[in-house]
Amino acid sequence: MCKSFYLPHFFIVLAVFSCRKDPSVEPHEATLIDPDLPAGLPPMTVPADNPFTQEGIALGRKLFYEKRLSGDNTLACAGCHAPEAAFSDPRQFSEGITGALGNRNSMALINLGYNTSFFWDGRAETLEDQVLEPVPNPIEMHQNWPDAVAKLENDLTYQYLFFQAFGTHVIDSIKVSKAMAQFLRTMVSGNSRFDQSQQGLIALNSMEQSGAVIFFTEEGDCFHCHGGPMFSSLTFHNNGLDAVHNDHGRAIVTGDSDDIGKFKAPTLRNIAYTAPYMHDGRFATLDEVINHYSEGVHWSPTIDPNMKKADQGGLHLDPQQKAQLKAFLLALSDPEFVNNPDFSDPE
Ligand code: HEC
Ligand code: HEC
Structure with a gap:
């Protein structure tokens, strides 16, 4: 469209105008990319209206570490989802900006692109919806979305990054959630000792192997x-x-009494990094978790049929079996995931 011909002046002016590289006039196409998945993971289905783009992921990463999303500019998502804890919180209950404590333990953020519901009770159905919740939540970041968006719009860097990712300078909560969901979906982990053994690269030691038998049978x-x-x-x-x-x-x-006491089964990948454990962080160590399944189980009307020995208080594992099971759980650690520079604070 920018070819120069010999034309009357009027046409030349038009041609020059349409070739100007002014970002406010030209639509911007973000760069679509395929996620880089470890061998241990299946293909990921991504929502058609929020595909991975290089610019979207970069923006989502910056937003995940952005403290201005909170009312007093002190708390980012990462404040309760720390990389070294596989993006969970080592505290039993996280503290919001007012000092208020919730009643649930922060969840590890691992392979979320494969999840079909979010939070311990599954109240968010998509990752995009999940991301909208912590910002206005009074016991978390405690800032309404219009205020959060206004802070971002006052920052030229964000105006530029939103333009790069979405082709517009107009920022809103939907675009924030889309970018952040893209970033969260890139946080994949599939390179533990267990995965390596599945691919024939290493062999698990005998403790880990015996633990695997307990786990998988x-x-x-x-x-x-x-x-x-x-x-x-x-x-x-x-x-x-x-x-x-x-x-x-x-x-x-669900409002269904058959669901009382049911919680989302958390991934056990990287479980060594995510203490404390359970929805209320009641167990400080994996030994305590194993003791629960071994002799601490309580019966109640909604107990899962797969808690087969619930009526006897649990599995009654001997100390050797407990040690083997723990060795297997530790083989699910993926140090590359927690140390991945692509997931760290970009600042
Ligand atoms: C004050 C601490 C705190 C902050 C800040 C926080 N979270 Fe969380 N996050 C939690 C807690 C606690 C849960 C579990 C809550 C529940 O189940 O009710 C959770 C759950 C989640 C989950 C669900 C994971 C799953 O497996 O279902 C995602 C995803 C998540 N947070 C992402 C974010 C993002 C993105 C932000 C920033 C916009 C953020 N969190 C800010 C504490 C926090
Ligand atoms: C009937 C289903 C079921 C069985 C069987 C089961 N778990 Fe769980 N597990 C869950 C659920 C659900 C949770 C979360 C419960 C909660 O927080 O209220 C959980 C939580 C955990 C946690 C804590 C995870 C975290 O991030 O806090 C660990 C570790 C764990 N289980 C290990 C095991 C081991 C080891 C076994 C076998 C001995 C086992 N589980 C058997 C359903 C099960």
Whole structure:
């Protein structure tokens, strides 16, 4: 369209105008990319209206570490989802900007692109929806979206980055959530010792192998709820933590009393990094978790049928079996994931 011909003056002026590289006039196409998935993971389905783009992921990463998304500019998403803790929080309950504590333990952010619901009770159905919640939540970042968006719009860097990612300087919460969801979907982990052994690159040692047998057979039954490549059923179960449930979990969302005490089965990938454990962070160590499944199980009406020995208080593993199971859980650590420079604070 920019060819120069011999033309009357009027046409030359028009031609020059249409070739100007002014970003406010020309639409910008972000660069579509395919995610780089480790061998241990299946293909990922990405929403058609929010494909991966290089610019979207870069913007989402910056926003994940952006403290101005909180009311007093002190708390970013990463403040409760720290990289070294596999993007969870080592505190039992995270602190919001007012000092208020929630009643649930922050969740690790691993392989979320494969999840079908979000939060311990699954109240968000898409990652884009999930991201909208922490900013206005009064016990978390405590800032309404118009104020958060105004802060970003006052920053020329963000205006530029939103233009690069979405072809417009107009910022809104939907674009923030789309960019952040893109970044969160890139946070994949599939290179643990277990994955390497599956690919024939290494062999698990004998402790780990014995632990795998407990995990993947009726001996421990862990695989029923923590199986498959995600090490999670991705659905909700009552794993016998309490006889009476203070937090009704999934039932808060469905209103169905059959769901009382059911919580999303978390992935066990990188479990060594994500203490404390369970929806309320009640267990400080993996030993405590294993003791729960071994002798601490409480029966209640919604207990999962796969907690087969619930009526006997648990699996009753001996000390050797407990050590083997723990060795296997530790083989699910992927140090490359927690140290991945692509997921760190870009500043
Ligand atoms: C004050 C601490 C805090 C902050 C800040 C925070 N989160 Fe969370 N996050 C949590 C807690 C606690 C949960 C579990 C809450 C629940 O289940 O009710 C959670 C859950 C999640 C989940 C669900 C994971 C899953 O497997 O279902 C995602 C995703 C997430 N947060 C992303 C974010 C993003 C993105 C931000 C920033 C916009 C953010 N969080 C800010 C504490 C926090
Ligand atoms: C009936 C389903 C079920 C079975 C069987 C099961 N789990 Fe779980 N597991 C869950 C659920 C659900 C949670 C979260 C419960 C909660 O927080 O209320 C959980 C939580 C955990 C956690 C804590 C994760 C975190 O991020 O806080 C670990 C570790 C764990 N399970 C390991 C095991 C092991 C090891 C076995 C086998 C001995 C096992 N589980 C068997 C459903 C199950």
